[in-house]
Structure formats: C-alpha cells, structure tokens
Amino acid sequence: MRSNASFRAFSDAELSFVQGFKTGEVDVKGGATVLSDGHDSAHLFTILDGWAVRVKHLDDGRRQIINFAFPGDFLGLQASLFDRMEHSVEALTDMRLCMFERPRLWELFQSSPSLGFDLTWLASREELILSHHLVNVGRRTARERIAYVILLLFERARVTGLAAEKAFEIPITQEDVADLMGLSVVHTNKVLRQMHHDGLLTWTRSKIIIKNQDALSDIAGPIAESRDVLRPFI
Amino acid sequence: MRSNASFRAFSDAELSFVQGFKTGEVDVKGGATVLSDGHDSAHLFTILDGWAVRVKHLDDGRRQIINFAFPGDFLGLQASLFDRMEHSVEALTDMRLCMFERPRLWELFQSSPSLGFDLTWLASREELILSHHLVNVGRRTARERIAYVILLLFERARVTGLAAEKAFEIPITQEDVADLMGLSVVHTNKVLRQMHHDGLLTWTRSKIIIKNQDALSDIAGPIAESRDVLRPFI
DNA sequence: CGACTTGTTGATGTACATCAAGGTACGTGG
DNA sequence: CCACGTACCTTGATGTACATCAACAAGTCG
Numbered sequence: 001m002r003s004n005a006s007f008r009a010f011s012d013a014e015l016s017f018v019q020g021f022k023t024g025e026v027d028v029k030g031g032a033t034v035l036s037d038g039h040d041s042a043h044l045f046t047i048l049d050g051w052a053v054r055v056k057h058l059d060d061g062r063r064q065i066i067n068f069a070f071p072g073d074f075l076g077l078q079a080s081l082f083d084r085m086e087h088s089v090e091a092l093t094d095m096r097l098c099m100f101e102r103p104r105l106w107e108l109f110q111s112s113p114s115l116g117f118d119l120t121w122l123a124s125r126e127e128l129i130l131s132h133h134l135v136n137v138g139r140r141t142a143r144e145r146i147a148y149v150i151l152l153l154f155e156r157a158r159v160t161g162l163a164a165e166k167a168f169e170i171p172i173t174q175e176d177v178a179d180l181m182g183l184s185v186v187h188t189n190k191v192l193r194q195m196h197h198d199g200l201l202t203w204t205r206s207k208i209i210i211k212n213q214d215a216l217s218d219i220a221g222p223i224a225e226s227r228d229v230l231r232p233f234i
Numbered sequence: 235m236r237s238n239a240s241f242r243a244f245s246d247a248e249l250s251f252v253q254g255f256k257t258g259e260v261d262v263k264g265g266a267t268v269l270s271d272g273h274d275s276a277h278l279f280t281i282l283d284g285w286a287v288r289v290k291h292l293d294d295g296r297r298q299i300i301n302f303a304f305p306g307d308f309l310g311l312q313a314s315l316f317d318r319m320e321h322s323v324e325a326l327t328d329m330r331l332c333m334f335e336r337p338r339l340w341e342l343f344q345s346s347p348s349l350g351f352d353l354t355w356l357a358s359r360e361e362l363i364l365s366h367h368l369v370n371v372g373r374r375t376a377r378e379r380i381a382y383v384i385l386l387l388f389e390r391a392r393v394t395g396l397a398a399e400k401a402f403e404i405p406i407t408q409e410d411v412a413d414l415m416g417l418s419v420v421h422t423n424k425v426l427r428q429m430h431h432d433g434l435l436t437w438t439r440s441k442i443i444i445k446n447q448d449a450l451s452d453i454a455g456p457i458a459e460s461r462d463v464l465r466p467f468i
Numbered sequence: 469c470g471a472c473t474t475g476t477t478g479a480t481g482t483a484c485a486t487c488a489a490g491g492t493a494c495g496t497g498g
Numbered sequence: 499c500c501a502c503g504t505a506c507c508t509t510g511a512t513g514t515a516c517a518t519c520a521a522c523a524a525g526t527c528g
Contacts, residue, residue, distance in 0.1 A: 109347040123357035138416030182372030
C-alpha cells in the first residue's frame with residue numbers, strides 16, 4: 001500500500017493507528033454490489049485496488065451514475081453519518097477493499113486529528129467532483145460532457161497505472177459514460193463516433209486511445225483541469 | 235446563535251473553543267459576491283443569517299447553480315483545502331457571517347475532535363445533496379425536477395423560519411430554479427404555470443403557496459424526502 | 469452452439485431551448 | 499406626480515439537441 005503513488009506519505013504513528021483501526025481486507029468480484037441503496041452498513045472501506053461506481057437506480061429503470069470510485073477513495077461514509085445509503089456502490093472490476101468498523105469512526109477523530117482531517121479532505125474533494133459533474137450535466141453539450149469524461153478517465157487511469165502514454169484500458173462501457181452524463185447510450189455512441197471521425201480519439205471495446213488531447217481539452221473546457229492534489233492516506 | 239434551531243447543542247468546551255477560533259462577524263449585502271471563482275480566501279465562514287448560492291459561471295454566460303446555502307452552512311472549505319475556489323458564492327439576501335481564520339482550520343482538528351467530526355459531517359451532507367441534484371438534472375423530467383426544488387425550498391424555508399403553514403417567501407427567482415436544475419427560464423415558467431393550473435402551487439413574485447403537497451411529493455419522488463438530521467454546530 | 473453484452477447506424481419523435489414580444493411591479497430622478 | 503428604466507414573469511412561434519425505437523454486427527461466455 002505504501003508503494004501506491006496515489007496515497008500520501010504518513011507517519012509511523014498514523015500507520016500503527018490505521019493498523020489497529022483496520023479489521024481486515026475483502027475481495028469483491030466485478031459486478032458485485034458493495035453497498036446497497038436504502039441500507040445501512042456496519043463497515044467502512046477504502047479501495048486498495050479496482051474500480052467501482054456510485055450509482056442511483058430509479059424505480060422505473062432510469063439510472064444515474066454519481067461518480068466513479070478508484071483506489072484511495074473512501075466508501076460508506078454516508079451510511080455511517082446518516083445511517084443509510086442513498087445510492088449503491090457497484091464494483092466495475094474485481095476489487096480489494098480495506099475494511100474498517102464503523103463504530104470506530106468517532107475514535108479515529110479523537111485519536112488521530114490528521115486522519116480526521118484527511119477524511120474531511122476526501123469528503124470535500126468528492127463534493128468538488130460532483131459539482132463539476134453537475135455543471136457538465138446541467139449546462140454543457142453532449143460533446144463537451146463526453147470530452148470531459150474521457151479526460152477524467154484518462155487522468156484516473158494514468159494515476160491508477162492502467163494507462164500508457166496516450167492509450168488506456170478501462171472497465172467502463174459507453175453506457176456508463178451515458179449514465180454519468182445524463183445522456184442516452186445511442187447519442188453517446190454517435191458523439192463518440194463523430195469524435196473518432198474528427199480524429200480526436202479511438203474507443204474500441206474498453207480500450208481508449210487519445211489522438212488529440214489538446215483538441216479534447218479545448219472541448220472539455222477548463223473544468224476538466226485536474227485538481228489532483230496529493231491524496232491523503234485513508 | 236444558541237437559540238437557532240438549526241444548530242445542534244454543543245458543550246461549554248466547544249463553545250469556548252469556537253469563541254477563540256472565531257475572529258469576528260461580517261455583514262454582507264444581498265447580491266454581493268462572498269467568495270469568487272478562481273481565487274483563494276484567507277477566511278472561512280459559517281452563515282448566521284441569510285441565503286446564498288454557490289454558482290459556477292461559464293465563460294459564455296451559461297450559469298449553473300451548484301446549491302443554495304442557508305444558515306448553518308459552511309463556506310470556503312474548498313478554498314482552504316485546495317487553495318482555490320472552483321465556483322463563486324453570491325449572497326441572495328443580506329447576510330450575517332461568522333468569520334474564521336483559515337490557518338486555524340488544522341488547529342480545530344487537533345483541539346476539538348468533535349468539531350472536526352462536524353466538519354466532515356457537513357462536507358458529507360453537502361455531497362449528499364449534490365448527488366441528489368445530479369440525479370435530478372441527469373435523469374428526471376422538468377416537472378419532476380421543479381417539484382423537487384419547490385419542496386426543497388419549502389423545507390429550508392420552514393427550518394429557517396421563513397415559512398408559515400403552507401406559504402413561504404423566498405429570495406429566489408424562477409431563473410435561479412432554472413439554473414439549479416439545468417433548464418431555461420422560459421421552460422421553467424411554463425412548467426410552473428402548468429403546475430399552477432393543476433392546482434399544485436402558486437408562485438407570485440417570491441411568494442410560494444403549496445396547494446397540494448402530496449401531489450408535489452408524488453411528482454418529486456422519494457429523493458425529495460428530507461434527510462434532515464440534526465445539524466452540527468459549526 | 470445459442471445467449472448475451474456491447475457497439476453501431478438510421479428513422480422517427482419529443483422535451484426541451486431559443487427567439488420574440490409584451491405585461492406588471494418597483495425604483496429612481498426630474 | 500409622472501417619465502423612465504429595470505427586473506421579473508408570461509406566452510406563443512419556431513427550432514434543435516437530444517431520446518426512443520428498431521435492427522443488426524461483432525465479440526464473448528457458458
């Protein structure tokens with residue numbers, strides 16, 4: 001874990017505390033539901049490996065992805081603070097999770113201010129990303145939204161180590177992009193084809209190649225600029 | 235402040251700490267910009283009185299409201315954690331703010347775990363609300379979205395003490411609703427007129443009367459259910 | 469091998485945006 | 499007090515970016 005570049009360095013004191021706080025690791029199969037809407041959870045998780053989505057299913061089948069979740073992200077905080085999930089978390093790939101006991105969350109704040117601070121940092125950062133999604137879905141065209149998502153995924157894949165120079169593999173379908181950005185699959189596909197035709201990128205069966213990053217950035221706009229500060233440990 | 239029902243009870247220790255942490259109060263005129271996009275801020279605020287919006291202005295004039303902000307809400311956390319605002323905060327009404335020094339944020343976590351915990355709670359709750367907005371804007375019809383906002387505002391006005399039984403005054407225009415829910419003003423107005431015609435509500439110049447709350451709730455769906463837990467002090 | 473998932477494409481439909489015009493309240497200066 | 503501007507709301511006509519429907523192609527999997 002220490003070797004993973006997406007975590008910040010942490011002190012020995014923090015390390016020993018985290019070791020005590022942690023109750024084990026779990027493996028989850030791709031496609032499984034990690035946390036489910038409407039339920040509570042006795043555990044908190046941080047992602048050690050694998051990708052997930054936080055997703056809201058409406059009763060009539062409509063589906064909105066709230067955000068992707070990557071290694072280093074924290075899962076289940078809402079269930080802990082509000083006694084109930086308001087969305088589900090579903091594994092996109094096989095995952096490895098670090099598990100904590102929920103009742104000890106309060107203990108964490110008392111014993112380790114720095115880790116408490118990190119938690120606030122994570123929650124605030126997640127909120128920042130959701131505000132970006134909201135701006136995109138609310139006020140930007142399909143082309144802008146999709147360029148934004150592509151760059152977002154590219155950035156994340158790079159950090160996670162899935163990406164080569166300009167090409168990367170992702171466990172994401174076009175339907176996922178559509179459900180994140182409030183579009184239909186069909187329209188998403190058409191925009192993607194158009195972008196392909198314009199020489200911006202290639203998307204073939206979960207492999208994406210960026211052909212013209214500058215042009216994509218222009219379309220995506222300043223909101224896509226990475227605010228990728230060093231991420232806290234937890 | 236203690237008398238305001240939207241804050242939780244707090245201990246004497248917390249009280250004295252907060253008194254020390256606080257550097258003063260500020261009054262802000264309605265319409266003023268409290269925090270501006272792209273800038274940093276040397277201060278953090280909690281809202282003692284008045285309403286605001288957190289809003290993103292795109293270069294071509296498009297405008298997305300990220301959320302409303304009410305008494306008890308915390309402003310400027312993002313600027314503190316990420317050294318830069320990614321949206322502006324604009325006062326809708328005259329406001330009274332409680333001001334803190336940003337460098338002392340870290341001190342807060344060290345001295346008072348309970349207040350640190352509250353901060354995480356607030357950040358997580360804001361994230362929860364943004365996820366609701368995202369689901370609405372991404373996957374629900376104009377009518378659903380607007381019913382959702384009406385009930386949201388009604389709930390907030392009640393807590394803030396602006397609302398009578400079924401009628402309330404708000405410092406919000408139809409344009410604000412449109413910009414929150416990713417709609418045009420014109421279409422928002424048409425839906426509102428239709429709702430009026432259907433006997434659901436009346437909206438006349440910043441005064442709203444709920445005529446049929448059950449029907450509105452049905453349209454708004456379960457997402458509008460208030461998750462209104464007791465709010466922490468800070 | 470069929471069943472299923474994912475991607476692709478064209479035809480058609482519609483929920484929304486945009487444009488244009490006017491109406492009502494309220495403020496402000498003469 | 500009136501003339502004027504301005505902010506907000508209202509309504510109809512027109513346009514379009516998107517959704518929906520339908521069909522098929524190409525993997526992939528048990």
